[in-house]
Amino acid sequence: xxxxxxxxxxxxxxxxxxxxxxxxxxxxxGLIPVLSVVFDDPFLLTLFTRIVIMAIAAVSLNLILxxxxxxxxxxxxxxxxxxxxxxxxxxxxxxxAWIQWPLAVIxxxxxxxxxxxxxxxxxxxxxxxITLAFSQLVYYLGNGAFAYxxxxxxxxxxRSDFGGLLNLDNRPTFYYLCWVILLASIYFxxxxxxxxxxxxxxxxxxxxxRMATIGxxxxxxxxxxxxxxxxxxxxxxxxxxxxxxxISPAMxxxxxxxxxxxxxxxGGMGSLFGPVFGTVAFLLLEEVLSSWTxxxxxxxxxILILVVLFARGGIDGAxxxxxxxxxxxxxxxFFLLYGIHTTYEDQWLIPTLILVAACALAWFAKWEIQRxxxxxx
Amino acid sequence: xxxxxxxxxxxxxxxxxxxxxxAGLTLVFGxxxxxxxxxxxxYMMGAYFAAVFTEWTGSFFLGAALALPAGALLxxxxxxxxxxxxxxxxxxxxxxxxxxxxxxxxxxxxxMFGAGGMTIETPNWLQxxxxxxxxxxxxxxxxxxxxxxxxxxxxLYVLVQRTRLGMLIRxxxxxxxxxxxxxxxxKQLFTLVFGLGSALAALAGLMAGPVTTVQIxxxxxxxxxxxxxxxxxxxxxxxxxxxxxxxxxIIDTMGRAFLPNMLGAFLSPSDASTLATALSxxxxxxxxxxxxxxxxxxxxxxxxx
Numbered sequence: 001x002x003x004x005x006x007x008x009x010x011x012x013x014x015x016x017x018x019x020x021x022x023x024x025x026x027x028x029x030g031l032i033p034v035l036s037v038v039f040d041d042p043f044l045l046t047l048f049t050r051i052v053i054m055a056i057a058a059v060s061l062n063l064i065l066x067x068x069x070x071x072x073x074x075x076x077x078x079x080x081x082x083x084x085x086x087x088x089x090x091x092x093x094x095x096x097a098w099i100q101w102p103l104a105v106i107x108x109x110x111x112x113x114x115x116x117x118x119x120x121x122x123x124x125x126x127x128x129x130i131t132l133a134f135s136q137l138v139y140y141l142g143n144g145a146f147a148y149x150x151x152x153x154x155x156x157x158x159r160s161d162f163g164g165l166l167n168l169d170n171r172p173t174f175y176y177l178c179w180v181i182l183l184a185s186i187y188f189x190x191x192x193x194x195x196x197x198x199x200x201x202x203x204x205x206x207x208x209x210r211m212a213t214i215g216x217x218x219x220x221x222x223x224x225x226x227x228x229x230x231x232x233x234x235x236x237x238x239x240x241x242x243x244x245x246x247i248s249p250a251m252x253x254x255x256x257x258x259x260x261x262x263x264x265x266x267g268g269m270g271s272l273f274g275p276v277f278g279t280v281a282f283l284l285l286e287e288v289l290s291s292w293t294x295x296x297x298x299x300x301x302x303i304l305i306l307v308v309l310f311a312r313g314g315i316d317g318a319x320x321x322x323x324x325x326x327x328x329x330x331x332x333x334f335f336l337l338y339g340i341h342t343t344y345e346d347q348w349l350i351p352t353l354i355l356v357a358a359c360a361l362a363w364f365a366k367w368e369i370q371r372x373x374x375x376x377x
Numbered sequence: 378x379x380x381x382x383x384x385x386x387x388x389x390x391x392x393x394x395x396x397x398x399x400a401g402l403t404l405v406f407g408x409x410x411x412x413x414x415x416x417x418x419x420y421m422m423g424a425y426f427a428a429v430f431t432e433w434t435g436s437f438f439l440g441a442a443l444a445l446p447a448g449a450l451l452x453x454x455x456x457x458x459x460x461x462x463x464x465x466x467x468x469x470x471x472x473x474x475x476x477x478x479x480x481x482x483x484x485x486x487x488x489m490f491g492a493g494g495m496t497i498e499t500p501n502w503l504q505x506x507x508x509x510x511x512x513x514x515x516x517x518x519x520x521x522x523x524x525x526x527x528x529x530x531x532x533l534y535v536l537v538q539r540t541r542l543g544m545l546i547r548x549x550x551x552x553x554x555x556x557x558x559x560x561x562x563x564k565q566l567f568t569l570v571f572g573l574g575s576a577l578a579a580l581a582g583l584m585a586g587p588v589t590t591v592q593i594x595x596x597x598x599x600x601x602x603x604x605x606x607x608x609x610x611x612x613x614x615x616x617x618x619x620x621x622x623x624x625x626x627i628i629d630t631m632g633r634a635f636l637p638n639m640l641g642a643f644l645s646p647s648d649a650s651t652l653a654t655a656l657s658x659x660x661x662x663x664x665x666x667x668x669x670x671x672x673x674x675x676x677x678x679x680x681x682x
Contacts, residue, residue, distance in 0.1 A: 071469050118666060122673045125412060125468050129608045130669045133662040136601065140662070144655020146648045254601060258476045265473055295488050301481030308474040309462055 018319050022273025025280065026186075030179055033172040045171055051283045052178045053239045058263040058275035059185050060232035065261065066270035067193045068225045069205030073128045074115070074135025075260050078108045078230045080142055080252030082237025087247035088148055090156045097160035101238055108234020109227050111138070116226035120219055135257055142249035153248025160242050168242060178239055182276070185232055190272055192228070201225050266307055268316025277315040379513050384634040385627065390519050392626025393526025397581035398599060399606040399618040400533055401574020407550030407613020409464050409567050414475035415455065416578055417600025418482035423448040423579025424586040424595065425486055428495040437499050444583050445576050452575020456568055479597065487593050494592035497583070522584050529577065530619060537615055546570060550613035605665045611675030621676065625661050632657020
């Protein structure tokens with residue numbers, strides 16, 4: 001899915017576009033609690049907390065899927081592992097976040113190391129299938145954990161306790177914690193993929209045999225990336241469990257892993273901000289369509305197919321290719337959908353925000369295209 | 378002993394249903410190198426078609442006879458509209474697009490047939506039991522599933538090993554480009570195979586319908602099992618799929634049947650059955666992981682792949 005056809009010069013200018021839009025989006029995400037208060041819409045905060053947490057998981061998947069070329073169809077397992085660690089510790093009366101959170105991340109890492117060690121022996125479709133098999137294994141482990149609710153799941157009565165430092169029951173505080181973790185994980189992925197380690201990883205994506213011939217222990221690099229991604233996704237699981245106060249095997253169902261891949265691909269694989277674009281687009285689309293019709297997936301399924309067939313490289317790819325028209329059409333379609341929905345619901349906040357965002361994006365794209373044209377002349 | 382034999386037959390029945398589903402999947406995969414997650418949706422739609430047609434005609438067999446071509450037709454239409462452009466794409470694109478198809482079909486079924494699920498009425502003479510061995514009565518409908526499944530397996534064996542079409546299918550699984558270069562219209566061949574696979578999936582769905590209920594998402598879990606079957610068996614290999622389906626069907630059934638008793642010694646009955654169900658499901662995935670680790674291309678990979 002890499003846009004190899006682009007000349008490096010145009011990629012450089014346009015990745016600046018992605019960068020600016022990405023930062024703007026992250027800044028916008030940082031304003032959500034304020035907007036939620038200003039417009040007196042608590043649901044906005046709930047929705048975006050979910051979005052930010054899923055974005056962290058998508059960023060972690062992008063590290064191995066986008067940069068490493070490892071199509072893990074079982075990434076939701078780590079959300080489950082992280083969530084269950086917190087849930088089980090809370091069940092036994094351990095509420096200190098200083099114990100819960102690092103332990104959850106470490107256990108996710110150990111699970112990822114075991115899965116990766118065996119899975120990375122296979123390639124291609126077999127890798128997709130074996131990661132799926134291992135995540136099903138973890139899923140059924142959750143189903144069989146009757147002491148912790150089995151397939152009914154388990155309520156977490158007390159939120160993780162950060163001493164006096166942070167009060168996670170305060171929703172804006174929790175939101176900002178998630179937001180900061182998202183920013184940190186994006187920065188971390190940025191530093192990782194641009195390091196020597198990341199170069200080897202990306203080299204292995206293009207041609208692992210050649211990398212091995214040069215003398216890199218490719219398998220070890222890939223395994224390390226796999227474990228890092230698992231740990232980061234485990235952290236997203238911790239946040240999910242803390243946010244909803246509930247864990248169940250459903251959070252690691254295989255379709256959740258599918259959703260995560262969709263988010264990464266929709267946003268643009270191997271792009272720094274791609275997973276964030278993808279997650280925001282995916283979950284907002286889900287929100288809009290599902291409030292529009294009960295049968296929202298009948299629209300969403302074909303949209304997904306169309307994206308795969310025609311919008312290669314996802315949202316980020318469209319920006320890199322300067323397909324402002326595509327993006328605008330997407331935004332317009334989205335706005336139209338929301339307009340139809342709001343006719344019934346009498347809500348105006350989110351459509352307005354989207355319109356403003358779309359205008360800003362269009363203006364910026366136009367400016368960027370103009371600038372590039374000037375340079376060519 | 379009789380109990381073990383009876384559970385063995387139950388396992389065989391599940392295994393044959395799995396095989397019918399996996400056969401279409403492995404042929405499609407083998408020839409066009411195409412992952413089709415929507416195969417489980419064809420299984421579900423087959424069951425729904427059978428339920429609707431049975432209600433309409435009043436006869437299970439007429440309903441089934443109508444549902445089979447309907448399933449094949451649905452598969453062919455899906456192939457022509459959505460899947461054809463995906464052959465040249467990588468597996469990730471195929472997984473995603475067919476994932477979209479699953480979402481679409483699940484909602485379509487909910488829209489068309491309601492969220493409540495449907496039941497398929499079998500004729501009276503199939504609702505009793507027959508004595509297959511002295512002292513061993515067995516539900517006659519389940520016995521029919523085993524018979525039909527075995528017949529289909531035999532039919533597929535003859536088709537693939539003894540006919541010209543089968544020769545082309547085997548050749549396609551080994552080297553697609555070469556078959557094309559020898560003047561075979563590989564696209565047409567594929568549409569044919571896809572239709573055949575869809576009919577088999579619909580057959581599996583409509584036979585499972587009276588035993589389980591016909592419901593939304595009934596194809597999703599069995600699809601994952603069918604994928605496990607073709608990966609263990611080796612992609613593109615029908616004998617491999619058959620053996621893997623047998624292994625998985627029997628492990629699953631035996632685990633569910635006998636683990637609760639063994640665990641019951643330590644645990645309360647409900648806990649034991651929860652744990653047993655989970656353990657037998659986990660056994661399947663452990664088996665698959667073990668096979669892939671030891672033989673990364675499955676047990677019987679098609680030659681030349």
